Amino acid sequence: MKLPVLSLLVLVASCATPGGDAPATPAEMAAQARTALVHVEQPDPGSPLLQVDTAAIADSVDDAKARALLAPLLSQIADLSLARTHVSVASADWLLQCQSLRRLDVRACSRVDDAFVRAIVALPQLEELILARTATTDASIDALLASASLKRVWMWKSAVTPAGLARLAARDGLLVDAGLRPSDSSAEVEPKPEFVNLLPMPGEPALDAALVPINVNCPVTGAPVDAKRTRTVNGRVVGFCCNNCPKTFDADPAKYEAALPKP
Amino acid sequence: MQPLHDDLHRTAHERQLDLTRRRLFALGGKTLAAGLGTAALGSLLGRQALASPTGPERHWAPKAKRVIYLHMEGGPSHLDLWDYKPDLRKRYNQDLPESIRNGQRLTTMTSGQARFPVAPSMFQFTRYKNRQDGVWISELMPHTGSVADELCFLHSMHTDAINHEPAITFCQTGHQQPGRPSLGAWTSYGLGSANANLPTFCVLITQGIGNMQALSARFWGSGFLPSEHQGCRMRSSGDPVLYLKDPAGVSRSDRRAMLDLVKEFNAEEAAASLDSETRTRIAQAEMAYRMQMSVPELSDLSDEDDETFALYGEDARTPGTFAANCLLARRLSERGVRFVQLYMRGWDQHNNLPGEMRAQSKAVDQAQAALIKDLRRRGLLDETIVVWGGEFGRTVYSQGDLSETNYGRDHHPRCFSMWVAGGGFQPGISLGKTDDYGYNIVERPIEVHDLHATMLHLLGFDHEKLVYPFQGRDYRLTDVSGKVVQEIVKGSVA
Structure with missing residues (x-):
């Protein structure tokens, strides 16, 4: 695996030097980056801008390699993910050539720090910046606030303090995501469900409240009450599951009374 | 500036045309009648024109880059999870009115029942804050409730199929009969790979409890699309991907040398036979070689901290659980994998629904909420579609005996709930x-094709134009149906 990538790097690096055998078309430049397993795509058919992602080779990407791989494409990149790579502030100079860059993902890049942030906020079109799990601290806040284009920033597991987050979030038009969730998201809890058979069937008149049984389950079998099989027992309406149960009930009322709800 | 994709696409395409034409005429002169040669040329060109390495061109700028589809195999009860019907508690054990059922077909598992007694959900519901006036969710899904402000509930899904096999096939391929490419395969075909070291489409399966249906590999098959687009199933025990490891005694350099030699043979075969599947075979062997390094790194969770396991639940430490698969889905997504298909089996609660659903829900609730939170804080949620749903819903009437604490429910295709x-x-x-019985849709029906159309829309494709020629006509995921559900698309005016 190492050898083909390295030889390709030499190829890409030589292409990047002015005056050399530079690739003629954007397609060829992209094809070269692809051969090095960098994902290059033109997501919007109406725009030449590119989305680039180094996820496949993230662990092997450092400042020099990123520069070598991406140099021919810089002016066209609008969406760049360098997540989980080893890039640092040393990449800021070539990143600043990405004048169309709108979204930059440096998530989980442990070498991305305040110096990196202070440098790249100069990108004129940068709207989304993912700094989750980076080494950025409160020293980045002023730089982030100074960017006129920035709309969203992700700060989860960075070293920015709650006070720093609050300063950021106070800026109008800037959404800050630090992985925090509202502590209580429930608005209302319904009462414990109780089962009754009270509503009339659709299209039928309302049940006479006086005939509604006091029990949900048959005192004899425990099966659900059939609303049509009710009778009065000591002034209460008791429901049964079938025609046979009232007879059983009458044979030993004391035994089955216990299964009825207490008044 | 020259549009990149166009140029690249055309170059590759033209190169293929050129090769094909030359080869075929050479062959045709020797062995084939001219008429047969022309016919074969036509079919080959149709296939290869679209099978270019970069895939078809997008129709517009996409909102999403990838998909995680959480399929709940068996058909979870919408009435006990998401579709809140408090008034049914006052109709306990009443007969389901004929005006509601309206002669609709039932499965043979309940069509012979003497009665269809209404079984209200025994579970308590909570209203969770969202961006409207809240959404009622069952006590079985408290963690999911806590991320309700991120979820879009579709309470009016419906499907054509009433049994698992055709219903899952429909959900996964847009057609009830097997053989069509799956949603993941279409996505892979449309988007291409974003990480050349991993499959574009991965499949993860979790065993549930209770009644489970067979999951056939064709649910994640590529149908008539080139076979590189089929899902790669990752196993939970032993090697995640079978036959990836070199056998004992074979070094990585030996493997490389062997692959290089085989590649030469295959390349000759591809040039002679013009079979695009041979080219796929070469590509897949190379992919497998790279996956020998990338898959162990992917499935090694040692770089995940305790906070992650607290978020997803301790189950995430056990391979194959839904929690572990959600965590793996996040790891695949952050590495650029386009389509991750999770299956949670065992939602087919014909009997003993309350007990089984408690266990099933407990297995998924925390992990799926964690997935949403985790994608969100890593900046991935905005560009990752997450879908949750089964192949159909369940009946409001009880299958078998009804009591306050136990009941069962049969299959119900007329309505069910999903969230995205x-x-x-x-x-x-x-x-x-x-409706009041959770039996029929009364507002904004959404069919499975509509969901597929909307997903493709977000991925940058017009579902009517993303087609593949097969058997003499263009096929598409949504067949002859499907309308984008504009109301649920961010930034669109419904």
Whole structure:
């Protein structure tokens, strides 16, 4: 695996030097980056801008390699993910050539720090910046606030303090995501469900409240009450599951009374 | 500036045409009648024109880059999870009115029942804040409730199929009969790979409890699309991907040398036979070689901290659980894998629904909420579509005996609930309504094709134009149906 990538790097690096055998078309430049397993795509058919992602080779990407791989494409990149790579502030100079860059993902890049942030906020079109799990601290806040284009920033597991987050979030038009969730998201809890058979069937008149049984389950079998099989027992309406149960009930009322709800 | 994709696409395409034409005429002169040669040329060109390495061109700028589809195999009860019908508690054990059932077909598992007694959900519901006036969710899904502001509930899904096999096939391929490419395969075909070291489409399966249906590999098959687009199933025990490891005694350099030699043979074969599957075979062997390094790194969770396991639940430490698969889905997504298909088996509660659903829900609730939170804080949720749902819903009437604490429910295709999140879907809203019995749809019906059309829309494709020629005509995921559900697309005016 190492050898083909390295030889390709030499190829890409030589292409990047002015005056050399530079690739003629954007397609060829992209094809070269692809051969090095960098994902290059033109997501919007109406725009030449590119989305680039180094996820496949993230662990092997450092400042020099990123520069070598991406140099021919810089002016066209609008969406760049360098997540989980080893890039640092040393990449800021070539990143600043990405004048169309709108979204930059440096998530989980442990070498991305305040110096990196202070440098790249100069990108004129940068709207989304993912700094989750980076080494950025409160020293980045002023730089982030100074960017006129920035709309969203992700700060989860960075070293920015709650006070720093609050300063950021106070800026109008800037959404800050630090992985925090509202502590209580429930608005209302319904009462414990109780089962009754009270509503009339659709299209039928309302049940006479006086005939509604006091029990949900048959005192004899425990099966659900059939609303049509009710009778009065000591002034209460008791429901049964079938025609046979009232007879059983009458044979030993004391035994089955216990299964009825207490008044 | 020259549009990149166009140029690249055409170059590759033209190169293929050129090769094909030359080869075929050479062959045709020797062995084939001219008429047969022309016919074969036509079919080959149709296939190869679209099978270019970069895939078809997008139709517009996409909102989403990838998909995580959480399929709940068996058909979870919408009435006990998402579709809140408090008034049914006052109709306990009443007969389901004929005006509601209206002669609709039932499965043979309940069509012979003497009665269809209404079984209200025994579970308590809570209203969770979202971006509307809240959404009612059952006590079985408290963690999911806590991320309700990120979810878009579809309460009016419906499907054509009433049994698992055709219903899952329909959900996964857009057609009830087997053989069509799956949603993941279409996505892979449309988007291509974003990480050349991993499959574009991965499949993860979790065993549930209770009644489970067979999951056939064709649910994640590529149908008539080139076979590189089929899902790669990752196993939970032993090697995640079978036959990836070199056998004992074979070094990586030996493997490389062997692959290089085989590649030469295959390349000759591809040039002679013009079979695009041979080219796929070469590509897949190379992919497998790279996966020998990338898959162990992917499935090694040692770089995940305790906070992650607290978030997903301790189950995430046990391979194959839904929690572990959600965590793996996040790891695949952050590495650029386009389509991760999770299956949670065992939602087919014909009997003993309350007990089984408690266990099933406990297995998924925390992990799926964690997935949403985790994608969100890593900046991935906005560009990742998350889909949750089964192949159909369940009946409001009880299958078998009904009591306050136990009941069963049969299959119900007429309505069910799903939720979607991220990837350009409107967060924190609900769409569609069912009637008082949760039996029929009364507002904004959404069919499975509509969901597929909307997903393709967010991925940058017009579902009517993303086609593949097969058997003399163009096929598409949504067949002859499907309308984009504009109400749930962020930034669109419904």
